[in-house]
Amino acid sequence: xxxxxxxxxxxxxxxxxxxxxxxxxxxxxxxxxxxxxxxxxxxxxxxxxxxxxxxxxxxxxxxxxxxxxxxxxxxxxxxxxxxxxxxxxxxxxxxxxxxxxxxxxxxxxxxxxxxxxxxxxxxxxxxxxxxxxxxxxxxxxxxxxxxxxxxxxx
Amino acid sequence: xxxxxxxxxxxxxxxxxxxxxxxxxxxxxxxxxxxxxxxxxxxxxxxxxxxxxxxxxxxxxxxxxxxxxxxxxxxxxxxxxxxxxxxxxxxxxxxxxxxxxxxx
Amino acid sequence: xxxxxxxxxxxxxxxxxxxxxxxxxxxxxxxxxxxxxxxxxxxxxxxxxxxxxxxxxxxxxxxxxxxxxxxxxxxxxxxxxxxxxxxxxxxxxxxxxxxxxxxxxxxxxxxxxxxxxxxxxxxxxxxxxxxxxxxxxxxxxxxxxxxxxxxxxxxxxxxxxxxxxxxxxxxxxxxxxxxxxxxxxxxxxxxxxxxxxxxxxxxxxxxxxxxxxxxxxxxxxxxxxxxxxxxxxxxxxxxxxxxxxxxxxxxxxxxxxxxxxxxxxxxxxxxxxxxxxxxxx
Numbered sequence: 001x002x003x004x005x006x007x008x009x010x011x012x013x014x015x016x017x018x019x020x021x022x023x024x025x026x027x028x029x030x031x032x033x034x035x036x037x038x039x040x041x042x043x044x045x046x047x048x049x050x051x052x053x054x055x056x057x058x059x060x061x062x063x064x065x066x067x068x069x070x071x072x073x074x075x076x077x078x079x080x081x082x083x084x085x086x087x088x089x090x091x092x093x094x095x096x097x098x099x100x101x102x103x104x105x106x107x108x109x110x111x112x113x114x115x116x117x118x119x120x121x122x123x124x125x126x127x128x129x130x131x132x133x134x135x136x137x138x139x140x141x142x143x144x145x146x147x148x149x150x151x152x153x154x
Numbered sequence: 155x156x157x158x159x160x161x162x163x164x165x166x167x168x169x170x171x172x173x174x175x176x177x178x179x180x181x182x183x184x185x186x187x188x189x190x191x192x193x194x195x196x197x198x199x200x201x202x203x204x205x206x207x208x209x210x211x212x213x214x215x216x217x218x219x220x221x222x223x224x225x226x227x228x229x230x231x232x233x234x235x236x237x238x239x240x241x242x243x244x245x246x247x248x249x250x251x252x253x254x255x256x257x258x
Numbered sequence: 259x260x261x262x263x264x265x266x267x268x269x270x271x272x273x274x275x276x277x278x279x280x281x282x283x284x285x286x287x288x289x290x291x292x293x294x295x296x297x298x299x300x301x302x303x304x305x306x307x308x309x310x311x312x313x314x315x316x317x318x319x320x321x322x323x324x325x326x327x328x329x330x331x332x333x334x335x336x337x338x339x340x341x342x343x344x345x346x347x348x349x350x351x352x353x354x355x356x357x358x359x360x361x362x363x364x365x366x367x368x369x370x371x372x373x374x375x376x377x378x379x380x381x382x383x384x385x386x387x388x389x390x391x392x393x394x395x396x397x398x399x400x401x402x403x404x405x406x407x408x409x410x411x412x413x414x415x416x417x418x419x420x421x422x423x424x425x426x427x428x429x430x431x432x433x434x435x436x437x438x439x440x441x442x443x444x445x446x447x448x449x450x451x452x453x454x455x456x457x458x459x460x461x462x463x464x465x466x467x468x469x470x471x472x473x474x475x476x477x478x479x480x481x482x483x484x485x486x487x488x489x490x491x492x493x494x495x496x497x498x499x500x501x502x503x504x505x506x507x508x509x510x511x512x513x514x515x516x517x518x519x520x521x522x523x524x525x526x527x528x529x530x531x532x533x534x535x536x537x538x539x
Contacts, residue, residue: 086182127240
């Protein structure tokens with residue numbers, strides 16, 4: 001009987017995690033796509049210097065970050081997947097979202113400072129250990145995108 | 155598709171820039187490999203299973219990045235960087251990113 | 259030098275498997291895995307149990323028995339002695355009996371348990387509610403059946419090994435563990451059902467040899483059945499086959515072996531002197 005209640009609660013949380021999580025994910029992807037389209041004139045490059053035939057008037061560091069966490073349903077899937085091994089599909093959309101969000105925020109920061117492109121962009125990913133459970137589980141993942149914003153004049 | 159981690163593709167010149175392209179994959183090794191690795195940790199040395207797994211995943215991340223570069227019409231990716239991070243217990247993310255360009 | 263403002267294909271970094279499909283595959287795989295692991299452990303235990311000498315049982319698994327005997331009141335000690343006398347009469351019909359028995363009485367709903375080293379726990383409510391000696395005799399015979407097959411060691415071995423495997427392989431994540439142990443519990447249940455049937459058969463045989471007939475053997479199950487219907491006992495069904503099928507099983511076995519069923523019921527023994535206290539009615 002107690003087992004049944006336990007399983008019931010877990011199932012309920014799983015379902016809530018799945019429905020709310022996938023709705024949020026869909027909306028976030030939509031918003032990311034819209035903003036990417038709007039900001040696509042801002043060039044982001046990983047090369048270290050601007051091409052020789054361009055000129056820059058101004059330069060400075062710009063950053064953007066995003067911390068994300070899996071929903072309960074996806075964490076459940078990831079937990080089982082870790083036993084069998086293989087591609088953890090449930091993590092992919094999450095990291096994709098976080099990375100694009102971080103880049104968009106970096107672009108926004110560059111735009112706010114009047115830059116027209118970002119060069120030498122780098123990305124960092126770090127896991128934030130949870131304060132509970134002796135740091136064994138994950139509180140979230142931070143993605144940091146940073147680069148040098150430049151104001152180009154041709 | 156030319157891939158490099160330098161500013162340009164040596165011997166060629168860049169004619170146009172397409173911007174950032176990236177590829178990523180998240181993988182976990184199965185429990186059997188984990189257990190074998192924990193035994194291997196006692197004596198040290200190469201963990202062959204992990205070497206293979208990470209290399210395989212890195213290739214996949216690179217392939218995904220190349221697919222993005224193709225989708226914008228580029229024929230080379232310069233200044234490619236890799237980053238490997240442990241996003242959860244037992245799971246590693248392999249990420250590759252670079253600048254998509256057209257070279258001649 | 260030109261710059262193209264095109265957006266790259268954003269679908270390449272995300273696999274397009276539906277999460278629910280992925281979930282179904284994984285959960286199914288998990289249940290299969292845990293069942294396979296459990297059956298593997300069970301076979302190992304089957305091989306290992308006969309190798310453990312009887313004397314070692316009490317030495318290694320006997321911890322905690324002292325607290326049971328020290329908590330028994332004077333009256334319970336008297337009851338335990340009466341139960342033990344009956345138990346030894348039954349055990350006399352099992353010629354190769356290797357155990358020295360010891361009976362302990364604990365509070366709780368009607369039940370009895372076989373512990374390693376020939377220890378048997380009987381609950382006070384079982385004694386208070388028993389309406390005949392025959393009813394109690396069958397319950398004790400059933401526990402002797404567990405000793406005969408050394409089921410207590412099997413159960414213990416399976417439980418300990420299964421948790422050990424879970425702990426050492428690092429499958430300790432709370433979500434996956436609950437799923438794994440669900441698979442384990444389901445397999446354990448089918449194992450323990452077979453064990454219960456064997457023990458029932460053995461108990462029935464001892465009772466028939468002692469009294470010459472098996473009357474009253476099913477009284478305990480009738481009582482549990484009634485209590486289950488009234489919602490008084492629920493946990494019993496979790497580890498034991500349903501009372502209905504066990505009653506049928508007893509009757510069928512008795513008929514098959516051409517054992518006598520009907521006979522007079524003897525007055526109950528080891529009754530508490532103040533029955534109203536522990537009697538739920």
